[in-house]
Structures are given as C-alpha cells and as structure tokens.
Amino acid sequence: MSRRRGKREEPSGPGLRQTSRFDVVREGARRDDIEIVHYEPQARPGSAAERRLTRTVASFFFLAGLAATAFLVIYIWWPWRFQLGNGSQRLYTPLLGITLGVALLGIGFGILTWGKKLLPKEVSVQDRHDTPSSPQERELTAQTMLYMADELGVKRRPLLGVSLLAGLAPVAAVAAAPLIGGLIEDPHENNQLFRTGFAPADDDGLITLIRLVREDGRAVRPADISAAGQLTVFPGIPHGVSNRYADSPTLLIHLREEEAQTARANNLRAGKQDYMWANYIAYSKICTHAGCPASLYEQQTNRLLCPCHQSQFLITDNAKPIFGPANRPLPQLPIEVDDEGFFVAKSDYQDAIGPDFWERP
Amino acid sequence: MLAGGVYAALAPPAQAQDAPGFSAAALEGKALFEVGCVTCHGRNAQGVEGRGPSLVGVGSASVLFQVGTGRMPLARQEAQAWRKPPQYSDEEVRQLGQYIQELGGGPQVPEGDLTRGADLSVGGDLFRINCSQCHAFGGGGGALSSGKFAPSLYPATSQQIYAAMLSGPQNMPVFGDTQITPEQKADIIAYIQQVLQDGQDAGGFNLGRYGPSTEGVAIFLVGIVALVFASLWIAGKS
Numbered sequence: 314m315s316r317r318r319g320k321r322e323e324p325s326g327p328g329l330r331q332t333s334r335f336d337v338v339r340e341g342a343r344r345d346d347i348e349i350v351h352y353e354p355q356a357r358p359g360s361a362a363e364r365r366l367t368r369t370v371a372s373f374f375f376l377a378g379l380a381a382t383a384f385l386v387i388y389i390w391w392p393w394r395f396q397l398g399n400g401s402q403r404l405y406t407p408l409l410g411i412t413l414g415v416a417l418l419g420i421g422f423g424i425l426t427w428g429k430k431l432l433p434k435e436v437s438v439q440d441r442h443d444t445p446s447s448p449q450e451r452e453l454t455a456q457t458m459l460y461m462a463d464e465l466g467v468k469r470r471p472l473l474g475v476s477l478l479a480g481l482a483p484v485a486a487v488a489a490a491p492l493i494g495g496l497i498e499d500p501h502e503n504n505q506l507f508r509t510g511f512a513p514a515d516d517d518g519l520i521t522l523i524r525l526v527r528e529d530g531r532a533v534r535p536a537d538i539s540a541a542g543q544l545t546v547f548p549g550i551p552h553g554v555s556n557r558y559a560d561s562p563t564l565l566i567h568l569r570e571e572e573a574q575t576a577r578a579n580n581l582r583a584g585k586q587d588y589m590w591a592n593y594i595a596y597s598k599i600c601t602h603a604g605c606p607a608s609l610y611e612q613q614t615n616r617l618l619c620p621c622h623q624s625q626f627l628i629t630d631n632a633k634p635i636f637g638p639a640n641r642p643l644p645q646l647p648i649e650v651d652d653e654g655f656f657v658a659k660s661d662y663q664d665a666i667g668p669d670f671w672e673r674p
Numbered sequence: 675m676l677a678g679g680v681y682a683a684l685a686p687p688a689q690a691q692d693a694p695g696f697s698a699a700a701l702e703g704k705a706l707f708e709v710g711c712v713t714c715h716g717r718n719a720q721g722v723e724g725r726g727p728s729l730v731g732v733g734s735a736s737v738l739f740q741v742g743t744g745r746m747p748l749a750r751q752e753a754q755a756w757r758k759p760p761q762y763s764d765e766e767v768r769q770l771g772q773y774i775q776e777l778g779g780g781p782q783v784p785e786g787d788l789t790r791g792a793d794l795s796v797g798g799d800l801f802r803i804n805c806s807q808c809h810a811f812g813g814g815g816g817a818l819s820s821g822k823f824a825p826s827l828y829p830a831t832s833q834q835i836y837a838a839m840l841s842g843p844q845n846m847p848v849f850g851d852t853q854i855t856p857e858q859k860a861d862i863i864a865y866i867q868q869v870l871q872d873g874q875d876a877g878g879f880n881l882g883r884y885g886p887s888t889e890g891v892a893i894f895l896v897g898i899v900a901l902v903f904a905s906l907w908i909a910g911k912s
Contacts, residue, residue: 397794397868407878429912528803539850541842545803608807609818611845616819620807625819636819 342437351436363431370427377419384412506670510548510558511646512661522657524549525565525595525648532655535593538567541612545598546656560666562598563646564608564617565656566628572615576629580645583631588647590656595646596632599667600624602639617643641669696776703773706766710747719777725751732841733780734771739837741767743830753821754844757829781840784856788832789864791857797865800858804849812883813870818845828871832863 332340339349356363393405446454467474500506514521524532525546530553538544543566547554553561568576573592580588588594600607600619607626609618616635617626624637632643644664651657665673696704707719714726721728726748729736740746744758762770775782802811808824810816815826822845827835836859842848854862881888 397872425908537852539842539848539853542848542850542853544853606807609824610847611818611822612842612847613845614819614822618819620816623817623819 345439347437347439349435349437352433353435354433356431366426366430370423370431373419373423373426377416377423380412380416380419384409384416387412500670501672506672507665509662509666510550510553510561511563511658513658514550522649522651522659523553524651525563525656525658526553528554530554533565534654535567535591535650535656538565538593540567540569540592542567543608543610543612545608546595548658560599562606563595564598564610565593565595565648566610568592568594568615568628572629579630585631585645585647587649587659588645590648590650593648593656594628595648595658596626596628596643597646597662597666599643600639601634601641601643602637602668604667607639607643697772699769699772700776701773703766703769703771706762706770707773710761711770714748719774729774730778731780732774732778733782734768734775735781735783735837736841736843737771737774738767738783739834739841739843741770742837743834745843754823757825781850783833783836783840788836789860789867792860792864794861794865794868796858797861797863798869800854800862801865804854805862808846810883811885812880813866814883827866830866832867835863835866 335352342349356366387405387408391405391408392400392402394402396402445451465473467477511523513523526532526549527544527546530549532549533544533546543564546563546565548558548561550558552558570592573589573594576594577589580586596617598606598608600621602619602624603621605619605621607617607619607624609620610616610628611618615628617628617632618624619626619637619639622638624639625635626632626639626643627635632645634640634642641664644662644666646662647659648656649659707715708717711719711726714722715729716722716726719729740755741762742760742764744760745755747761748755749758760767774780808816808818809827810824813827815824817823824846830838837843838846839849839854839859839862840851849859851859881892
C-alpha cells in the first residue's frame with residue numbers, strides 16, 4: 314500500500330539487474346520512506362574472524378542440542394523413585410533443571426552472538442507520519458479491502474462462507490467447553506448435596522444405621538479413643554473411604570468430662586439433644602468456608618482449626634465459628650453405640666456439608 | 675529438751691508415711707521435684723491454681739516429653755512452652771518420671787528400640803492421616819490459634835515422639851495405644867526419623883519445606899531480579 318506513496322521515479326526494469334542485491338533492498342526501503350543511514354559488515358566473508366564466530370555460534374547450538382538430548386535421556390531413564398539414602402535418584406530433579414537450563418541458554422547465547430557479532434551493523438531511519446492519511450488515501454485502502462473480500466468470492470459462492478462458519482464454530486466451542494461443561498451436570502441428582510454416606514440404609518423398610526469406620530474400614534469402639542483424642546471416621550459402606558463419599562469424613566472427638574458437659578448443654582440449647590454419645594462428639598471434617606479439612610484439633614482450648622484460611626470452630630459450642638472467614642458451624646453428626654459396641658450414626662447430617670451454595674436453605 | 679526428744683522419736687515414721695512404697699529412683703525424683711517443680715505444680719503435684727496443672731495421672735511419658743525437651747521448667751507463662759536445652763540430665767528426667775508415675779500412674783513410654791520392625795510406608799500413611807494437618811507434610815510444624823503452634827519434628831527423638839503421642843502435650847490430641855497401636859507408633863516414628871529428619875531434599879534447598887508457595891516466591895524474587903539485570907545488560911550492550 315505504502316509503495317503508492319513513493320515519490321521517486323520508478324527505475325526501469327533493466328536497471329534493477331545491474332545493481333547488487335543490497336542496492337535493491339536499499340531502494341525498496343527508500344520507497345517505503347526508510348533510509349539506511351549506516352551499514353557496516355562486521356566480519357568480512359571468508360575472514361578468520363568470521364570462521365571463529367561461526368564456530369562459536371555453532372558450538373552454542375550444538376551445546377543446546379546436547380543438553381536437550383541429555384534432558385530427554387535423563388527424563389526417561391534416570392532413576393527417579395524415592396528411596397532412602399544418597400542414591401542417584403536424588404540428582405533427578407537438579408539434573409533435569411540443569412540440562413534444560415543449559416539448552417535454553419545455549420539457544421539464547423547462540424542467537425545473541427549470531428545477531429550481535431555476525432550480522433552487519435545497520436541503522437535505518439523512517440520518518441514518522443504526524444498527520445492522518447489523506448481522505449483519498451483512506452478511500453483507496455477501503456476499496457482495496459472490499460476488493461479483497463470480493464476476490465475471496467464468499468458472496469458468489471455462499472457454500473464457502475457457510476462451511477467456514479459451520480466448520481470453525483465448533484472449534485471455538487472446544488475452547489469454551491471446559492467453562493461450560495461444569496454447568497451441564499445437575500448438582501441435585503439424588504439429592505447429593507444434602508446426603509452423605511451416613512444416611513441410614515433403607516432396605517424395603519429395614520433401616521440399618523451406618524457404622525463409623527476408620528480409614529482401613531475397621532469399626533470404632535468408644536475405648537479406641539482416649540480422652541482428649543480425635544479420630545477421623547468414614548461411613549462404613551462400600552467405597553465409604555473413597556472420593557465417592559468425599560463429603561463424609563467426620564471427626565470423632567472424645568472430650569473430657571467437664572468439657573463434654575458444656576458441649577451437651579450447648580447442644581441442648583441448639584435443639585441437638587442426644588447428638589453426643591457419652592463424652593463423644595462428631596463433627597463434619599469439611600470446613601464450611603471453602604471445604605478444606607478443618608481437623609487441627611486443639612485439645613486444651615477445644616477448638617478445631619482449618620489450615621487453609623484459619624477459621625476456628627468451638628467444639629464445646631456446636632462448632633460455631635469463632636474466628637476466620639467461615640460463617641456457619643460445622644454440621645454435627647448424631648451418634649450412638651449399637652448393640653455390638655460400635656459407633657453408628659443415628660441419622661444423616663441435618664445440615665448441608667461444606668461450603669455454602671445458592672440453594673442451601 | 676522434751677519437745678526435741680518427742681520430735682526425734684516421731685519424725686522418721688512420719689516421713690516414711692509421707693512416701694509410701696516409693697522406689698529409690700522415685701525418691702530421687704521426689705527430691706528433684708521438691709526443688710524444681712513444687713512452686714507451680716504444688717507439694718504433692720496436685721497443681722497450683724493459675725500456675726501449673728495437676729500432674730496426678732499424667733504418667734512418666736509426660737515428664738519425659740516436657741522435661742526431656744526442656745519445655746519444663748517453664749521460662750514464663752505464655753501461649754505455649756518452647757523447646758529449650760534440657761535443664762535435667764537423662765537420669766534425672768527418668769527419676770522425675772518415676773516419681774510422677776508412682777504418684778498417680780498414667781501412660782509410660784516402653785523401653786528399648788522404638789522403631790524395631792517398623793514399616794516406613796505404613797508410617798507415611800499414618801503420618802499423613804494423623805499428624806500432617808498440624809505438623810505439616812514435611813514435619814516442619816505450623817501455626818495454631820492465638821500464638822500457639824505445632825512444633826517442628828526435626829529435633830525430636832523417638833522417645834519424645836512416642837511420649838508426645840501417648841500424653842498429648844499442650845494442645846496436641848492424645849493418640850492412645852487403642853487408637854494407634856505401639857506397632858503403628860513405631861511405623862510413624864521410623865517415618866519421621868528416616869524420611870523427614872534425614873534432610874533428603876531433592877532440589878538442594880528445602881526453604882523450610884513449606885511447599886510450592888515459598889519456592890514460588892523465592893524463584894520469583896531471585897529470578898525476576900536476575901532477569902531485570904540480564905535485560906539491562908543486554909540493552910546496555912546493544
């Protein structure tokens with residue numbers, strides 16, 4: 314486009330052939346209003362300096378290639394599994410870092426040396442256009458654009474345009490898929506936001522209370538937890554100790570006599586009569602703020618802390634939040650001991666587990 | 675004269691009644707207790723209101739941990755007792771523990787090698803389930819509420835770790851033998867000592883083992899400064 318702005322006389326065809334390629338380039342630049350004011354070849358072609366610089370640049374690139382190959386070899390074959398002692402696996406990470414670093418530095422230094430030492434030094438000046446282009450010039454450009462659109466022929470051959478749209482729209486949708494995908498699944502399927510693994514099993518009217526089990530599936534007896542001790546328990550159902558019931562982990566805490574009395578009195582006040590069994594109390598382990606495991610149990614101050622955002626819950630007062638961003642107590646699981654002496658959940662949690670959501674009552 | 679004679683006649687049996695059936699080690703411990711601990715914990719270790727709790731029933735495990743790690747005697751009343759160079763020798767700690775044990779019973783740390791037959795991978799599992807929430811995955815410890823904290827596990831000996839699990843010092847929950855069996859305790863101790871305390875940090879610097887946040891900040895600060903100077907250098911040369 315800008316060539317049209319050229320004010321100089323266009324040289325005739327035969328004239329171009331008589332000049333060197335540099336002259337052609339200079340002339341071309343000139344027609345774009347760019348003046349090459351300084352040009353200085355750094356290394357004379359064929360000189361010793363040039364050969365030396367070439368070797369330097371080449372060795373940088375070879376070094377990069379070598380290091381990258383070493384990276385791949387180490388990545389695939391170097392022992393990386395953790396084991397005790399000063400084995401070679403300790404060097405795995407540092408070696409990956411060093412080889413990758415050397416490879417990238419090699420490329421960088423190679424290109425820099427090539428550009429700074431081998432290429433000619435050149436200073437070009439281009440005038441700035443202070444005023445906007447003339448109306449005539451703008452009209453010319455606009456017409457050129459329209460001409461290009463016409464040349465594409467979408468108007469005359471609509472199939473091309475349609476196929477372009479139909480073909481490319483799904484490609485755009487691919488980018489949006491991860492954002493929209495999360496909205497497709499119904500979060501209320503099987504009432505899952507309000508149900509945990511502790512919901513009593515109902516087998517044709519035969520209600521079975523769910524046992525509290527450890528991470529290895531063993532049921533828990535009261536004697537298993539000392540006073541001022543805590544245990545993380547899961548629902549004693551198939552896959553109860555897995556991510557399928559990620560909302561179910563529960564803290565079973567054995568309070569001291571005095572604190573248990575306070576907790577029981579506060580339970581009563583909150584309408585949670587008989588949620589505790591003897592001096593044992595069970596709260597959801599999932600923080601009501603952002604869903605972290607709020608399981609830092611301070612046995613002297615009777616607080617549960619959440620490590621993520623420092624929310625604190627008072628165990629002896631319905632796990633009400635007393636510090637930090639959480640604004641809702643940890644849900645409490647009503648517990649008792651069955652005929653065989655194992656802890657069971659009397660019912661499911663009565664509050665929704667974990668962080669708030671829109672439809673939470 | 676008469677009074678003195680009567681005193682001399684009565685005093686020894688009275689003293690014997692004061693310490694019924696204490697072993698020799700416990701008597702040594704009692705002597706130490708009456709010099710160093712009595713101010714806060716009371717004459718018969720029953721505790722003093724506002725100063726120190728009752729030690730009846732805490733067991734020798736508690737003494738081993740609190741005195742053995744230098745936390746007791748307490749330097750001052752504050753949120754939490756700190757680990758200090760111990761004031762008592764191992765033998766004196768044992769004697770004090772024996773006294774408290776015979777006075778009120780309580781948990782005891784077993785004798786011998788506490789990591790015999792330990793399974794490291796089981797220990798790692800148990801550590802991540804029971805310990806890591808407060809002591810952090812790398813064992814470096816972490817903050818609790820109001821100035822309290824879970825201490826670093828690096829300086830802890832196997833006896834001290836065992837004693838801490840049994841007795842639940844300060845705000846640590848108690849992990850009794852019914853919850854974590856002695857064999858599982860051995861697994862955990864072995865994991866802490868052989869994996870965490872060994873200082874095997876693949877990257878070279880562990881930066882306190884706080885995890886990716888610290889490492890990210892470090893590489894950001896160091897890396898960005900280096901890059902700034904590198905680009906200045908490149909700009910200056912061209």
